[in-house]
Each structure stands twice: as C-alpha cells, then as structure tokens.
Amino acid sequence: MTDFDSIFADEVDLIADATVLEEDYTPDQILCRDEVLSQYTSVFKPIYKGRPPQNAFLYGDTGVGKTAVTKYLCRTLEHDIERKNEQLSARDRITLTALWINCENFTSGDHTTSSYQVAVGIVNRLREPGNRINATGYAPQDVYDLLYEELDSLDGSILIILDEIDKLGSDDTLLYELPRSRDIGYLESVRVGVIGISNDYTFRKNLSPKVKDSLCETEIKFPAYDADELAVILRARAEQALYDSAYSQETISLCSALAYKEASGSARRAIRLLRRSAEVAEENSSEHINPPHIRQADEDLEYGNIVESIVDQDQEKLFVLAAIAHLDGADLTPARTRTIHATYSRVVRAYNTASGKEPLTQRGMFNHLSKLVMFGFVRTIDRNKGAGGGQWNEHEFTDDVDPQKVREAFAERDREWLSIDLRGVTG
Ligand SMILES: Nc1ncnc2c1ncn2[C@@H]1O[C@H](COP(=O)(O)OP(=O)(O)OP(=O)(O)O)[C@@H](O)[C@H]1O
Ligand SMILES: [Mg+2]
Structure with missing residues (x-):
C-alpha cells in the first residue's frame, strides 16, 4: 500500500481514520x-x-x-x-x-x-x-x-x-x-x-x-456498560475508524467481552483494545483482526495498566516498590520485612540527597507495604517453622508486577533509576 519501502510502514493498513480512536475524540452520537x-x-x-x-x-x-x-x-x-x-x-x-x-x-x-x-x-x-x-x-x-x-x-x-x-x-x-x-x-x-x-x-x-x-x-x-452496550458503542466506532474488511462481529464481540470482564464495563478500555488489536494485526501483516491479535492486544494493555497504577502511587510506596525491585533483581526475594526496610532506607537516602528527608521507621514503612499487598502489587508469604522455629513474613512481587514495570513507572514520573548497593541488607 505504500509507494516506497520504509521501516515505519506495514504491509497492510487496517485503520482508515485513527483520530476516531483517540482518547479525546468526542463522538457525534452518544449511544446507550x-x-x-x-x-x-x-x-x-x-x-x-x-x-x-x-x-x-x-x-x-x-x-x-x-x-x-x-x-x-x-x-x-x-x-x-x-x-x-x-x-x-x-x-x-x-x-x-x-x-x-x-x-x-x-x-x-x-x-x-x-x-x-x-x-x-x-x-x-x-x-x-x-x-x-x-x-x-x-x-x-x-x-x-x-x-x-x-x-x-x-x-x-x-x-x-x-x-x-x-x-x-x-x-x-x-x-x-x-x-x-x-x-x-x-x-x-x-x-x-x-x-x-x-x-x-x-x-x-x-x-x-x-x-x-x-x-x-x-x-x-453513570452506570457501567454491560457487554452488549459496549458492543454497540464499539461497532459505531469501528465503522468510522476501520476499513470494512478489517473486522467482523466476532472482533467486536470479543473486544467488548474482554473489556467488560477486565475493566468492569469501561468503554475507554473497549476502544483502546480495538485500536491496539488493529495495530497488532497490522504488525502481523494480517488483513483482518483475528482473536489471537485481540488477546495479544489485551496483554499489552494489561502491562501498561500495571505501570500506570504504579505511577499513581505516592512517593513512599514507590520507594518501597523500588526496594523490592532491587531485591528481586538480585534474586533476594521473597525478602523479610527488615531486609525490605534496610533496602528501602537506602533507596530513600539515594533519592532524597537534596531534601535530606529521612526514611520512615520499619513500622511506618510497613503500613505502606501492607497497602501494596492490599492493592495486589506485593504478596506476603507466611513462614512458620512450627513450635520453636519462629514465625516471620516474607514479601515478593505478585505475578502482575516485575522490576521492569517499576522502572518504567519511575521513568514516567521523571525519576531517574538509581542503583543501590545491596551489600549487607539481609544481615
Ligand atoms: N455512550 C457512549 N457513546 C459513544 N462513545 C462513548 C460512550 N461512552 C463512552 N464513550 C467513549 O468511551 C471513552 C471513555 O469515555 P469518557 O472519557 O467519557 O469516560 P469517563 O466516564 O469520563 O471516564 P473517567 O472517569 O476515567 O474520566 C471515550 O472515548 C468516549 O468517547
Ligand atoms: Mg473523564
């Protein structure tokens, strides 16, 4: 479809009008x-x-x-x-x-x-x-x-x-x-x-x-949309944005069902999913958006979502997440609370050199850590060595989070990613 070879070109084009799939596009018609x-x-x-x-x-x-x-x-x-x-x-x-x-x-x-x-x-x-x-x-x-x-x-x-x-x-x-x-x-x-x-x-x-x-x-x-309503909204958007041959009712239904299930009826999620699916299909030189493209797109969006929700955390929680990311990178997770606190303290001091702001106490940090567990970023493992063996907690990232996502979140907050000396933190 292009006149000359460019690394930016795909062999197929499925999107006829990308502005219709933009975040700030105001539809001519409000449906449902x-x-x-x-x-x-x-x-x-x-x-x-x-x-x-x-x-x-x-x-x-x-x-x-x-x-x-x-x-x-x-x-x-x-x-x-x-x-x-x-x-x-x-x-x-x-x-x-x-x-x-x-x-x-x-x-x-x-x-x-x-x-x-x-x-x-x-x-x-x-x-x-x-x-x-x-x-x-x-x-x-x-x-x-x-x-x-x-x-x-x-x-x-x-x-x-x-x-x-x-x-x-x-x-x-x-x-x-x-x-x-x-x-x-x-x-x-x-x-x-x-x-x-x-x-x-x-x-x-x-x-x-x-x-x-x-x-x-x-x-x-404004109540949430159900899957059928999402499909109506999505179909209208697809008619304007995509070439007719690029999608079918199956495309619309699957995008709507996934958005309904994973984003509790968000039309934004449904539209994003459709756009990403079209891009994935284009990257794969497919003339039509097929279910595997939609599943791939869905995974891409989930990844971005986690990073976004990390970005939204307050500064102290970001420092705790950075500490766990460093420990994770050094294969030191699951880690005990005191190890996380030792690492977190080094992180805070590394970032707060200008302000001189001191890290929270272990108890203060633990409140933030508990919130991170509640939000699903961190998982707690209960180590119980039975009578006389002691009992303690260890923490690690859940399957949704990894160090790379925390680094990306720091980048989005315009925070440099500083290296932290981990020697002795487990002692
Ligand atoms: N009834 C509808 N008909 C057509 N398009 C819709 C409809 N509802 C939502 N959309 C589209 O879905 C997307 C998300 O909608 P919108 O931005 O209005 O959500 P919101 O309720 O303001 O969410 P937030 O609370 O996150 O700001 C937009 O692209 C919007 O155009
Ligand atoms: Mg809004």
Whole structure:
C-alpha cells in the first residue's frame, strides 16, 4: 500500500481514520445513554432558555462516558444557542461562556491539587497571557476575589465544568465558593453554574454538607456498560475508524467481552483494545483482526495498566516498590520485612540527597507495604517453622508486577533509576 519501502510502514493498513480512536475524540452520537442524556439535558435547559444555570454532580466508574457526554452536550448547547440567537434581537440574545477545567492538569507529583491551584488556573484561563497570576503568593481569599472579578467581567451565563474533581482531595473550598457565588452576591452581572465530574465514590461521600447542598442540586449517576452496550458503542466506532474488511462481529464481540470482564464495563478500555488489536494485526501483516491479535492486544494493555497504577502511587510506596525491585533483581526475594526496610532506607537516602528527608521507621514503612499487598502489587508469604522455629513474613512481587514495570513507572514520573548497593541488607 505504500509507494516506497520504509521501516515505519506495514504491509497492510487496517485503520482508515485513527483520530476516531483517540482518547479525546468526542463522538457525534452518544449511544446507550438515553436515561442519563434526558436527565442531563434538563440541567442545561435553563441556559438555553436564558435562565440561570443549574449545578450538577456527575459520578460513575472510569470510562463510562461522563466526559464524552458532557462534551457532547456542551457542544450541542453552544451550537443550538447560536442558532436560537440568529432569531433573537440583540437585546434578547443569550450569552454563554463554558469553561472546561480538568483538575488533573493542575496536579503535582502526587496527583493531587488544591482548590487554590484550580482557582488560580481558572483566573489564568480568563486572562491574557501577559497578565496571568502566579501559582503562589496570594492569600486564598485574594485568589477567590480575583476569580470573581474575572467572572464578573463576563456576561450572561457561565458554565464551569470541573472534570476529575476528585483530584481536589479533601479540600473542597472551591466547590463551596463557586456554586454559591451568585447567592452570596459576589457576582452582579453574570450567573454561574458548576458541573462537577468524578469517578471516585469516596470523594462524593466525603463532600461537606454545605457543598453537597449547592453542588449536588442534581446528581447524575453513570452506570457501567454491560457487554452488549459496549458492543454497540464499539461497532459505531469501528465503522468510522476501520476499513470494512478489517473486522467482523466476532472482533467486536470479543473486544467488548474482554473489556467488560477486565475493566468492569469501561468503554475507554473497549476502544483502546480495538485500536491496539488493529495495530497488532497490522504488525502481523494480517488483513483482518483475528482473536489471537485481540488477546495479544489485551496483554499489552494489561502491562501498561500495571505501570500506570504504579505511577499513581505516592512517593513512599514507590520507594518501597523500588526496594523490592532491587531485591528481586538480585534474586533476594521473597525478602523479610527488615531486609525490605534496610533496602528501602537506602533507596530513600539515594533519592532524597537534596531534601535530606529521612526514611520512615520499619513500622511506618510497613503500613505502606501492607497497602501494596492490599492493592495486589506485593504478596506476603507466611513462614512458620512450627513450635520453636519462629514465625516471620516474607514479601515478593505478585505475578502482575516485575522490576521492569517499576522502572518504567519511575521513568514516567521523571525519576531517574538509581542503583543501590545491596551489600549487607539481609544481615
Ligand atoms: N455512550 C457512549 N457513546 C459513544 N462513545 C462513548 C460512550 N461512552 C463512552 N464513550 C467513549 O468511551 C471513552 C471513555 O469515555 P469518557 O472519557 O467519557 O469516560 P469517563 O466516564 O469520563 O471516564 P473517567 O472517569 O476515567 O474520566 C471515550 O472515548 C468516549 O468517547
Ligand atoms: Mg473523564
């Protein structure tokens, strides 16, 4: 299919339009979400009618369409308002400013952010490049005042969409301030609606009552998809993305079944699996995506998933994992808690030379180690030598984890992989 030989070319091409399989592609059609759509449409109706916007809180597992449905509805709303405005006199026209804020974009190393950081982010989104404010150095209330000033300089309705809102952790000041701003009288010329989106159930549970009152005016739950629904979504995507001869109903069914089983009904996983399967088929010069390609793709994704979930761990757990990776590399696992602690201490000192931060005590480290066992990264072996023989625990990676994955996770966190002297750690 290519005109000349290139190491980048495959003999066959199965993907006609790769953008359709991209993460941030917003589908033209939302499938299998009729109930959610009708609930959600009523949240946006007031804006279309020129009335004050409402607040809403959306929740549901990862990959179930919260972001996609919101993007789709916003786009439709903006488009329909434009059409409606054509019919209206200048005085009656509806003004809408929709601000899409992904809280993940304001997180630091540990994947959390604060109300303050996000408020600064919104201010800067509304300001000209030369006029942006610094991320530090303001009193919190000053930042909110600046925020209200910026918002008040706009007109009409403002819809603030806070995606991945759980990244705010326990600090929900922003969620208290924003929805209530109009009631408290901070804003004169505009009306603000806030949409919060989260896949973390504990976040919703732990919201302070006053936030729940205002933000959760309407709550919309996105249930997980079943395998049949995944197949419907996937088929529509395949029709746009792949050549007809590249796939069959069997391709769609197997991808949907695997995504349903392994990622509890995530459409994101199903779409990723389809894309990776097409790539594997291409790499194997196959004109059609066959079951072995899908199984291979599924394994590839699992590998990436483990690395991603290691990346998401906090710093202390990463150090514990690095310690076990070093011991594993030297064939010293399963290892006793004290051996892991000795190694972990060396790891911490190697990485914290600049800050001088000291390692946790063995008991402190053990709390993190136990979490890693609970999350399925590490397995504990109970050594019991019977009466008088003593009893102790040893730890090693589960089958899902290996040193290479930990190294990759360090690379993704922009952390160098330092070598550690293991002499004497088992002593
Ligand atoms: N009902 C649907 N119809 C068509 N495509 C869908 C539907 N639901 C989800 N998708 C697609 O599945 C992928 C994941 O959806 P989305 O990003 O909206 O998940 P999410 O609920 O926001 O997940 P997270 O909590 O991880 O952010 C996207 O590519 C999206 O386009
Ligand atoms: Mg999302």
